[in-house]
Amino acid sequence: MINFEIPEKVQNQMQMIHMVAEQAMRPYSRQLDEHEHERPQMFVDMTWPFTREMVKRDIRRLQKQVEEGDNGESGKKGPNVALLALILMIEELSWGDAGQYLCLPHPMLGGAAVQSAGTPEQQIRFLSKFAEGEPKWGAMAITEPGAGSDNSSMRTTAVLDEETHEWVLNGEKIFITNGKLSLEESDGLCVVWATVDPDAGRAGIKSFVVEGHTPGVHIAKQETKLGIRASDTVSLHFDNVRIPYDNLLGAAAVKKQGSNGHKNGRTDKGFKGAMKTFDASRPAVAASAMGIARAALEFTREKLAEEGIVVDYTKSLHELTAVERDLMEMEARHKGAWLLTLRATAQMAHGESNRLEASMCKFRAGESVTWITQKAVELLGPLGYSREWLAEKWMRDAKINDIYEGTKQINQLIVARSILGYTRRELK
Numbered sequence: 001m002i003n004f005e006i007p008e009k010v011q012n013q014m015q016m017i018h019m020v021a022e023q024a025m026r027p028y029s030r031q032l033d034e035h036e037h038e039r040p041q042m043f044v045d046m047t048w049p050f051t052r053e054m055v056k057r058d059i060r061r062l063q064k065q066v067e068e069g070d071n072g073e074s075g076k077k078g079p080n081v082a083l084l085a086l087i088l089m090i091e092e093l094s095w096g097d098a099g100q101y102l103c104l105p106h107p108m109l110g111g112a113a114v115q116s117a118g119t120p121e122q123q124i125r126f127l128s129k130f131a132e133g134e135p136k137w138g139a140m141a142i143t144e145p146g147a148g149s150d151n152s153s154m155r156t157t158a159v160l161d162e163e164t165h166e167w168v169l170n171g172e173k174i175f176i177t178n179g180k181l182s183l184e185e186s187d188g189l190c191v192v193w194a195t196v197d198p199d200a201g202r203a204g205i206k207s208f209v210v211e212g213h214t215p216g217v218h219i220a221k222q223e224t225k226l227g228i229r230a231s232d233t234v235s236l237h238f239d240n241v242r243i244p245y246d247n248l249l250g251a252a253a254v255k256k257q258g259s260n261g262h263k264n265g266r267t268d269k270g271f272k273g274a275m276k277t278f279d280a281s282r283p284a285v286a287a288s289a290m291g292i293a294r295a296a297l298e299f300t301r302e303k304l305a306e307e308g309i310v311v312d313y314t315k316s317l318h319e320l321t322a323v324e325r326d327l328m329e330m331e332a333r334h335k336g337a338w339l340l341t342l343r344a345t346a347q348m349a350h351g352e353s354n355r356l357e358a359s360m361c362k363f364r365a366g367e368s369v370t371w372i373t374q375k376a377v378e379l380l381g382p383l384g385y386s387r388e389w390l391a392e393k394w395m396r397d398a399k400i401n402d403i404y405e406g407t408k409q410i411n412q413l414i415v416a417r418s419i420l421g422y423t424r425r426e427l428k
Helices: 008-034 041-067 081-096 108-117 118-133 179-183 198-204 270-306 322-349 355-380 391-402 408-420
Strands: 140-141 158-161 165-179 187-194 205-211 219-220 233-244
Touching: 008 041, 008 081, 008 391, 041 081, 041 118, 081 158, 081 187, 081 322, 108 118, 108 140, 108 187, 108 205, 108 270, 118 205, 140 165, 140 179, 140 198, 158 187, 165 187, 179 187, 179 219, 179 233, 187 198, 198 205, 205 233, 270 322, 270 355, 270 391, 322 355, 355 391, 355 408
Parallel strands: 140 187
Antiparallel strands: 158 165, 165 233, 187 205, 219 233
8 A cells, every 4th residue: 555654753854854944044035045145054054964964874874785785776675765855855945945955065966966876885985075074065067058958069078097097177067056165165076077088979978076175176157146046056167177086986997999098988877877867856856846836835825815815625616716716726736746756756765767757747846836936926916026025036946946957848858758759869
């Protein structure tokens, strides 16, 4: 029998997370929105002990996996409840403030990439950074000025120096969430996608871990954004950045070909392994979208109730007012997207492939939160559009969920290809 009950331990954790969202995030939303790039220090200090313990639990699980000789592909014994807790936490913190949530001291997208493409030993090594010391952040760098959704045109290169046995990275990455926090302001990490063979297209693209304060990494630009303004989004320039050979994610085994000796740099998982990152990160983005949507929905419902507008669910649609019908549509879109998100999360927690479901929930959540927050501003009237309330901020924060981790159009393509059985070449 399927059980939709949240485990009691996770419920207790979410009560604590709600207190953080309500007391340490929401009251500072406006201030941090109007002072972009100002760090939410109270939020960081309150959450670091908790996220540190989360990472420690992940490390213990990985260590047990290594001891048992499990390569991570044989399936898990029972669901990974920690994944459910993480998704629920993201939703709750985004209800508090999405920009501050993105400043969570945690491996974040960088950690997702390490766990998706790295060996268990690499996961332990890199995640251990987040289990001790001062707050640290993780990031992931994919997008380039000439390579957005089309990863095959990526031009950041990684060349193996045969003498030192180090990778040398050169290139530029843009729109990197927490890029400054992870590399300049902490001893964190950033997973950088680069090509070891520009002529090989996607086959030449690999994932490399660049650790904080590595020489040659420069902040080229810090973005001024429409929403999620408490978080930093930067462009990074890599100028002969040298990293250890073992910072190439995956079961690395370089095949030296030709006189240059560093052409291929093949790994067992390669680009497909790196792409698994999105299967984990897209439900997380969807959960963040659902937190923003719930904040807007609850506030709108509350303000309408103060004016005597309460939906009577026993009535037919044609008996309701236009405002009541809009409120019901907001609720329906939120619930549908949230259930898709939980489904993708459950599959991931059980060790099942969730590529289709991850794209479905990301597409639907991004579309839904954009519509819901715009409708909230519309229903709340002039005050919804003003800075007196947070409704207009939620609308601005919402839009990014329709863009990053694969735009709506890209995720629609992935869903269509999966359902119809088309290849990338057949359906563009």
